[in-house]
Amino acid sequence: MAANEVLLNVVDLVKHFPIMKGVLIQKQVGAVHAVDGVSFDIVKGETLGLVGESGCGKSTTGRAILQLHRPTSGSVFYEGKDLVKLKGESLRKTRRRMQMIFQDPYASLNPRMTVGQIITEPMLIHDMTTQKDTQGHAERLLKLVGLNPAYTSRYPHEFSGGQRQRIGIARALALEPALIVCDEPISALDVSIQAQVVNLLEDLQAKLGLTYLFIAHDLSMVRHISDRVAVMYLGIIVELTTRDELYSHALHPYTQALLSAVPIPDPAIEANRKRIILTGDVPSPVNPPSGCRFRTRCPIAAEICKQIKPEFREVSPGHWVACHMV
Amino acid sequence: MSELLSVQGLETQFRTREGIVHAVNGVSFGLKEGETLGIVGESGCGKSVTVMSMLRLIPSPPGKVSAGKALFQGKDLLKMSDDEIRHIRGSQISMVFQDPMTSFNPVLTIGRQVSEPLEVHLGMNRKQADDRVVEMLTKVGIPNPRDRLNDYPHQFSGGMRQRVMIAMALVCTPQILIADEPTTALDVTIQAQIVELAKRIRDDLGMAIIWITHDLGVIAGLADRLAVMYGGYIIETAPIRDVYAHPSHPYTLGLLGSLPRMDESGQRRLVSIDGLPPVLLEKPNFCPFAPRCKYVVERCWKENPPLMQVSPDHTAACWVNPETGRER
Numbered sequence: 001m002a003a004n005e006v007l008l009n010v011v012d013l014v015k016h017f018p019i020m021k022g023v024l025i026q027k028q029v030g031a032v033h034a035v036d037g038v039s040f041d042i043v044k045g046e047t048l049g050l051v052g053e054s055g056c057g058k059s060t061t062g063r064a065i066l067q068l069h070r071p072t073s074g075s076v077f078y079e080g081k082d083l084v085k086l087k088g089e090s091l092r093k094t095r096r097r098m099q100m101i102f103q104d105p106y107a108s109l110n111p112r113m114t115v116g117q118i119i120t121e122p123m124l125i126h127d128m129t130t131q132k133d134t135q136g137h138a139e140r141l142l143k144l145v146g147l148n149p150a151y152t153s154r155y156p157h158e159f160s161g162g163q164r165q166r167i168g169i170a171r172a173l174a175l176e177p178a179l180i181v182c183d184e185p186i187s188a189l190d191v192s193i194q195a196q197v198v199n200l201l202e203d204l205q206a207k208l209g210l211t212y213l214f215i216a217h218d219l220s221m222v223r224h225i226s227d228r229v230a231v232m233y234l235g236i237i238v239e240l241t242t243r244d245e246l247y248s249h250a251l252h253p254y255t256q257a258l259l260s261a262v263p264i265p266d267p268a269i270e271a272n273r274k275r276i277i278l279t280g281d282v283p284s285p286v287n288p289p290s291g292c293r294f295r296t297r298c299p300i301a302a303e304i305c306k307q308i309k310p311e312f313r314e315v316s317p318g319h320w321v322a323c324h325m326v
Numbered sequence: 327m328s329e330l331l332s333v334q335g336l337e338t339q340f341r342t343r344e345g346i347v348h349a350v351n352g353v354s355f356g357l358k359e360g361e362t363l364g365i366v367g368e369s370g371c372g373k374s375v376t377v378m379s380m381l382r383l384i385p386s387p388p389g390k391v392s393a394g395k396a397l398f399q400g401k402d403l404l405k406m407s408d409d410e411i412r413h414i415r416g417s418q419i420s421m422v423f424q425d426p427m428t429s430f431n432p433v434l435t436i437g438r439q440v441s442e443p444l445e446v447h448l449g450m451n452r453k454q455a456d457d458r459v460v461e462m463l464t465k466v467g468i469p470n471p472r473d474r475l476n477d478y479p480h481q482f483s484g485g486m487r488q489r490v491m492i493a494m495a496l497v498c499t500p501q502i503l504i505a506d507e508p509t510t511a512l513d514v515t516i517q518a519q520i521v522e523l524a525k526r527i528r529d530d531l532g533m534a535i536i537w538i539t540h541d542l543g544v545i546a547g548l549a550d551r552l553a554v555m556y557g558g559y560i561i562e563t564a565p566i567r568d569v570y571a572h573p574s575h576p577y578t579l580g581l582l583g584s585l586p587r588m589d590e591s592g593q594r595r596l597v598s599i600d601g602l603p604p605v606l607l608e609k610p611n612f613c614p615f616a617p618r619c620k621y622v623v624e625r626c627w628k629e630n631p632p633l634m635q636v637s638p639d640h641t642a643a644c645w646v647n648p649e650t651g652r653e654r
Contacts, residue, residue: 191368191581192598193598195599219514220585220586220587223586224586224596247588258515261518262514263521263541263544263547264546266570266589267547267570268567268570271547273547281483281485281486281516
């Protein structure tokens with residue numbers, strides 16, 4: 001880590017999606033509280049894992065950082081500039097430094113463009129190259145992600161899921177970004193291919209000094225790749241700390257339950273494991289519970305959890321948690 | 327324990343525009359009473375097609391079960407008349423599917439759908455059936471089951487829907503429950519709930535389970551035996567602890583190495599399996615894993631290895647012993 005220099009600083013990020021009703025005259029009748037006040041830093045060169053169950057707002061957070069969803073409120077500082085306030089040309093210029101890798105390698109590549117066009121289109125848009133140099137760039141980028149450079153004129157359907165994900169990575173790298181938001185980049189892939197892609201991401205980070213925000217629901221993979229991990233539940237971060245601290249001394253009851261629910265591929269260990277089984281489902285983000293959002297499923301919830309929203313506080317150096325009971 | 331189900335030399339093909347896809351190429355396994363068998367493998371390895379073929383759920387055309395036997399209590403499921411197999415499906419052998427969203431009929435109430443097998447197979451009337459359904463829904467942990475009989479599938483969450491599906495599979499107390507990736511679409515905390523439920527019900531009712539999954543983590547705490555599939559073949563089968571402690575096929579070894587583990591400290595580079603899973607357009611006359619295998623020897627390209635015994639009760643289809651790197 002390069003002297004703990006903060007690359008990205010997210011402050012109280014909120015994203016609500018309005019729920020409209022009415023045929024001709026639309027009225028807002030409510031909002032999906034997808035992200036409800038999230039704050040964290042990402043240090044240069046690190047990998048921050050963002051985990052949580054489906055619908056907890058982790059992808060929305062990633063997209064709101066890149067301004068793909070304009071946040072309802074809050075700030076996202078990238079190298080001192082607040083992206084939320086930027087518009088048009090200045091936003092576009094800053095965004096070059098932040099790229100995204102998407103979950104679905106089938107839906108995120110245009111089927112009518114060749115791989116070479118897909119990879120170099122961002123470079124042309126940002127005037128980083130001219131049409132006649134694109135071939136060379138495409139070949140260089142394909143080689144970088146471990147694909148045959150001769151494939152530039154092929155179409156996405158000629159590739160397997162893992163190879164397409166490599167193409168997605170090459171496209172993200174084309175603009176020489178500093179930060180890459182990886183939104184569940186391996187969830188759609190088979191186990192033996194997941195390891196290939198994760199190894200590639202690690203190699204590229206070492207080679208190019210990239211910073212990752214790694215969004216995933218697979219806690220074992222997040223443990224493998226992250227330096228620090230943030231756990232989200234229903235639009236808020238409930239716990240944030242270093243990887244080793246989180247996996248050995250999780251403090252929030254949700255993190256503890258989440259960790260205990262992950263199966264370990266070893267029958268001898270599984271036979272003697274005690275699980276914390278949460279009851280019920282995640283409540284609706286349209287109408288989240290009062291006070292602590294986890295209290296409806298929490299095994300240790302008390303009266304105070306109903307009334308007061310727990311503050312996200314630092315309980316030991318670098319270990320943040322939002323729970324009254326800690 | 328006696329053998330409840332015995333599958334021998336099952337082969338299934340699909341006719342497609344590109345040619346004939348050899349999805350299952352001579353799969354054999356047995357299932358004892360009360361036993362839980364895990365079938366693991368990556369997408370397209372033929373694990374679902376194997377059980378669908380057995381239950382005659384493969385649409386034909388394009389699919390065709392071209393060889394093999396599936397003996398259930400001594401009778402071949404593949405040779406039965408449509409009427410006979412219909413009496414077995416849903417009452418003696420039942421199935422839970424991966425996607426709880428698309429496997430229910432959206433325009434029928436849950437009560438109606440869960441009680442259907444009772445009315446069809448056991449000839450119960452509506453009232454009797456409803457009572458049994460309520461009992462079953464209670465067992466799988468649905469709160470206020472009597473009030474929820476008239477709800478539609480969309481009114482249940484994913485985890486709840488999977489519980490209802492399990493209740494539906496169990497209403498006729500089958501001898502075999504086949505679960506085809508039942509937790510893949512669910513979150514980890516919900517997955518843990520469903521796995522716990524399956525274990526409890528298995529111990530209560532004493533049925534046999536075939537649990538199909540790609541997740542070597544989930545199956546570790548659940549199965550008694552494991553069969554690993556690759557390219558339409560079973561390539562290794564053994565008691566569950568043996569598979570993890572002494573994987574004897576390079577593919578199994580690779581799969582275990584490519585999994586990051588929650589209980590692992592420090593950073594280990596994941597062992598990836600290079601290359602891609604095979605295209606099953608041709609039935610290979612060599613080992614289907616040879617193109618991706620680190621231990622490949624000359625013989626692998628000449629002969630497809632059969633399942634060979636490596637220790638009592640443990641078989642693997644590989645010419646090489648990956649523990650020593652030498653030919654067996």
